[in-house]
Each structure stands twice: as structure tokens, then as C-alpha cells.
Amino acid sequence: MFEHALPDWSRINLTGLAAYINGYAFKPEDWSEHGLPIVRIAQITGSSADCDYYQGRLSEDFKIDNGDIIFSWSGTLCVVQWNGGPAWLNQHLFKVKPEDGVSHRLLYHVLSHAVAEMDKSAHGSTMKHIKRGELKRYQILFPDCRKEQEKIGRVLDTLDTQIQQTEALIAKLKKVKEGLLHDLLTRGIDENGQLRPSPEQAPELYKESPLGMIPREWDVETLKDLSSNGMVNGVFKEVSRAGIGTPLVNVADLYRGDEINLEGCERFDANGVEADKYDALPGDVFFTRSSLKLEGVAHCNWLKNADKPAVFECHIIRVRPSSKVDPRFLVAWCRSSNARLHFMGSAKQVTMTTISQDGVGSLPCPVPGIDEQKRASERILSFERWVAEEKLQLNKLSNQKQALMDDLLTGHVRVTPLLDQAQTQAQATTPA
Structure with a gap:
């Protein structure tokens, strides 16, 4: 890839671009409830907001502030720009200080790209780490001109902003979907496509049931009865007999998307009796019988289309919904928090967490009229399509950034026209 470099670019290793200062090895007796926070891996990855504090004095090398580049080189490998205010940096984290003439903006992107590549071959199967020697051996092409560095960094910043905005939108949509699902599964939707008033707003529209207050028109039946x-x-x-024959729905297939796709299933040479008894038809709903974790038991999905005969494996329970229930509505209910609590309470934990047919079948389910179920299902599906489109856009932006990193960091593609293009795209996709 280096032969495409421009004349004013140099081959350099990562240690030539910056100094990497390891954080301070704090001991439990150093911890306090006052002073500056101690930043560990959990804080830079966002997995925990809780932290300890240190109120003593240390070298400024161990102090970080907004905008500083932090490199987690052990355990979780990642690079972030810190935005949590003044803090002390714990061990196993590098504070990255750009060398003179090196753009902070571009260094962040270069290091992120390099660490993602090194992550694939990092030491330790369960506890990965990157040694300083690897930073020295990892060579890249880097523009000598600071102005060129800044331009490249601006293009990548623009894409990062679009990626972050899309991620934030997806997270927001997921929360909105949770609220929508709760309302559709407890209040329902009328013929005009409007949610019913809540029980507090219109108590006369509701009645008591094993599921609490539900619309008067609804029934409650067990999953087995449905x-x-x-x-x-x-x-x-x-x-x-594996590898040939008809498609076989496995447990893993229940986790791929919002519906089961037979094209991705493995094959099984089922005989005639098995093909009849264990057939998988459009509209069937499937539940996992066992899981390593309690939260995974009775995970469900449904088969929307089947243009060929198919069967399902023994670690799955099949429910073929009656005409009273729309399979999409049933799946939405069985994935709800109330249903999950029932399934986990009905499971047995030994070496594996398992659930019986009775444990699955005893789930009480709300049963609106079939037309109302279909209206609710269409509303859910419309929302899922929206989320799926945003996920596709996120994947597209991530791939675009990867491709740009490969091109821009060789000098193979000039940055000025790309900068104009990226800024135009950002303006077009920024929410009003």
C-alpha cells in the first residue's frame, strides 16, 4: 500500500507520533470520597459511571482533561477522547501526548484504526494487551504537513459525527419502541390507529385480569391454549444426518433478526415421519428450551416465510398459533418484560437453565381481537423497519470511514474534495 504515498508523506511508527504515558497504580488505601475521580477502563468504555476519588497530588503526567486521548491497552482494547473533566488516570491506560507537529485530531483516528487492527492479534485469549514494542513495530504512512493532517482529521471527524448521531438516534428509537410496545400490549390500538386512553384517563374502558387492568374487549388465555x-x-x-436434506431451524437461528430466515439454516436429512411431526410452517413461533444464562431461556422468534419444507431441532419448542392470535403480536408479548419474568420464574437451573413445555405454555397472554392485533403488529413492524434502516445507515457510514482511513492514510486519495463532500453529507443528514 505504501507505493501510493505522496512525496511529502513519511513512513513512521506509532511511537514516533506520540508519547504513551501509563496511568498511576492506585492502591485501595489511596481511594477517597473527595478529590478528582480515578478513571479506569470502566469509565472510558461507559460500562460503569461509579468511580473512586483521589485527593492527593501527583505528576501532571497522570492527570487528564477534556480532549485528551486515552488508550486502553490491557483487557479491553480501545481509544477514546476523554470528555469527563479533570481526573486521574489509572494504570493499564495510556495518556497519549502527540509529538510536535502531529495533529491531535488525526492522531486520534490513526491510533483508533491501528488498535482495531492490532486487536485481532493481541496477546491473551481472555485478557488481551498490547505491548509498547508492538506500537513501535506498527508502521503507517503519515503526512508531514500539519495542514494536510488537519484536513484529513476534519473529514474523519465529520464522519464520526454522523456515526455518533446515527448511534444516538438508534438508541433513542429503541427506548421509544419499548414505550410503544408497552402501550400496545396493555392499552391497545383502536380502529383509527390511536392508542386507547390509559386506565387512569378512562377507567371505564378497562377491567381487572390476571395481567392487571386490560381493555374490556380483551381476553386472557394461556400460551398453551392459544x-x-x-x-x-x-x-x-x-x-x-446433518448437512443435507431440508432446512433445520437451530437455536442460533432464533437470534438472527426479527424473524427466522430459512436461507441461513443448516440442513438435516429428516425422514417422512419426522418431516410431518416436526415441520416448521409460516406463522410458527419457536422458543429455546435451554440456555447457559437465565436471561436466555425461552427466547422466541417466528417463521414468516417458508418456500420449502423445514424442520426444527430438539432444543426448541414449537407453538403453532391458533386463529385467535397473530404470530407477530404473540412474539411481541413473549418478548415483553412481563413474559420474560414468567419464563425465568418457570425455568430450572442446574448446569444449564431449562424450561419445560408447561413452563412456556402456562404464560398468560392478552388476547385482543385479531384485527386489533394486526394493527398493533403493523405499528411495531413499521418501527422495526425504521430502526433497521438506521442500522443499515450506521453500517454504511462505518464502512465508509474504514475505506477512507485506508485511502487517506496512504495519500492515495486527496482530501480537499472529500472534505467538501463530507461536509455536504453532514448538513443533509443533521436532524432539524
Whole structure:
């Protein structure tokens, strides 16, 4: 890749671009409830907001402030720009100080890109770390001109802003979806597509039920009663018959997307009796029978389309919804917090967490009229499409940044026209 570099670019290693200062090795007796916060990996990754404090004095090398580049080189490998105000840096984190003539803006992107590449071959299968020697061996092409560095950094900053805005929108949509699901599954939707008033607003529209207050038109039935032909465990998957035959729905297939896609399933040579008893048809809802974690038991998904015969494996329970219930509505309910609490309470934990047909089938389910269920399902589907479109946009932006990193950091692509293009895209996609 280096042959495409411009004449005013140099090959340099990461230690030539910056100094890497390891954080201070704080001891428990150093911790306090006052002073500046001690920043650990959990704080820079956002996995925890809780922190200890230190009120003593240390070298300024261990102090960080907004805008500083922090490199987590052990355990979780990542690079962030700190925005939490003045703090002390804990060990296993580098404070990265650009050398003279090196753009802070571009260094952040270069180091992020390099660490992502090094992460693939980092030492330790469970506890990864990057040694200083690897930073010295990792060479890149870097523009000599500070102005050129800043221009490249601005292009990548623009893309980062778009990525962050899209991530924030997806997170917001997920929260809105949770609220929408709760309302659709407890209040329902009328013929005009409007949510019913809440029980507090219109108590006369509701009645008491095993699920609490529900609309008067609704019923409550168990999941078993809503299954048209009982509940069935799948076929035992003999290894000798795997790889050919009809599509076989596995537990992993229940976690791929909001519906099961037979194109991604493995194959199983089911005989005629098995094909009839363990058939998977459009509209069927499937539940996991076991999981390593309690939270994973009775995870469900449904089969929307099937243009060919298919079967399902023995670690799955099949529910074939009756005409009383729309499968999309049923899946939405079975994924709700109330249903999850029921399933986890019905599970048994030994070496694996398992749930029986009775544990799944005893779930009480709200049963609006079928037309109302379909209206609610369409509202949910419309929202899911919106989230899916934003996820596609996020993936597109991430791929675009990766490609730009590869091109811009060789000098193969000039930055000025890309800067204009990126700024135009940012203006077009910034929410009003």
C-alpha cells in the first residue's frame, strides 16, 4: 500500500507520533470520597459511571482533561477522547501526548484504526494487551504537513459525527419502541390507529385480569391454549444426518433478526415421519428450551416465510398459533418484560437453565381481537423497519470511514474534495 504515498508523506511508527504515558497504580488505601475521580477502563468504555476519588497530588503526567486521548491497552482494547473533566488516570491506560507537529485530531483516528487492527492479534485469549514494542513495530504512512493532517482529521471527524448521531438516534428509537410496545400490549390500538386512553384517563374502558387492568374487549388465555395443536419439542439432530436434506431451524437461528430466515439454516436429512411431526410452517413461533444464562431461556422468534419444507431441532419448542392470535403480536408479548419474568420464574437451573413445555405454555397472554392485533403488529413492524434502516445507515457510514482511513492514510486519495463532500453529507443528514 505504501507505493501510493505522496512525496511529502513519511513512513513512521506509532511511537514516533506520540508519547504513551501509563496511568498511576492506585492502591485501595489511596481511594477517597473527595478529590478528582480515578478513571479506569470502566469509565472510558461507559460500562460503569461509579468511580473512586483521589485527593492527593501527583505528576501532571497522570492527570487528564477534556480532549485528551486515552488508550486502553490491557483487557479491553480501545481509544477514546476523554470528555469527563479533570481526573486521574489509572494504570493499564495510556495518556497519549502527540509529538510536535502531529495533529491531535488525526492522531486520534490513526491510533483508533491501528488498535482495531492490532486487536485481532493481541496477546491473551481472555485478557488481551498490547505491548509498547508492538506500537513501535506498527508502521503507517503519515503526512508531514500539519495542514494536510488537519484536513484529513476534519473529514474523519465529520464522519464520526454522523456515526455518533446515527448511534444516538438508534438508541433513542429503541427506548421509544419499548414505550410503544408497552402501550400496545396493555392499552391497545383502536380502529383509527390511536392508542386507547390509559386506565387512569378512562377507567371505564378497562377491567381487572390476571395481567392487571386490560381493555374490556380483551381476553386472557394461556400460551398453551392459544396453540392450535399443542406444543412440540423438535427432532433430535443426529450428526450423521446433518448437512443435507431440508432446512433445520437451530437455536442460533432464533437470534438472527426479527424473524427466522430459512436461507441461513443448516440442513438435516429428516425422514417422512419426522418431516410431518416436526415441520416448521409460516406463522410458527419457536422458543429455546435451554440456555447457559437465565436471561436466555425461552427466547422466541417466528417463521414468516417458508418456500420449502423445514424442520426444527430438539432444543426448541414449537407453538403453532391458533386463529385467535397473530404470530407477530404473540412474539411481541413473549418478548415483553412481563413474559420474560414468567419464563425465568418457570425455568430450572442446574448446569444449564431449562424450561419445560408447561413452563412456556402456562404464560398468560392478552388476547385482543385479531384485527386489533394486526394493527398493533403493523405499528411495531413499521418501527422495526425504521430502526433497521438506521442500522443499515450506521453500517454504511462505518464502512465508509474504514475505506477512507485506508485511502487517506496512504495519500492515495486527496482530501480537499472529500472534505467538501463530507461536509455536504453532514448538513443533509443533521436532524432539524
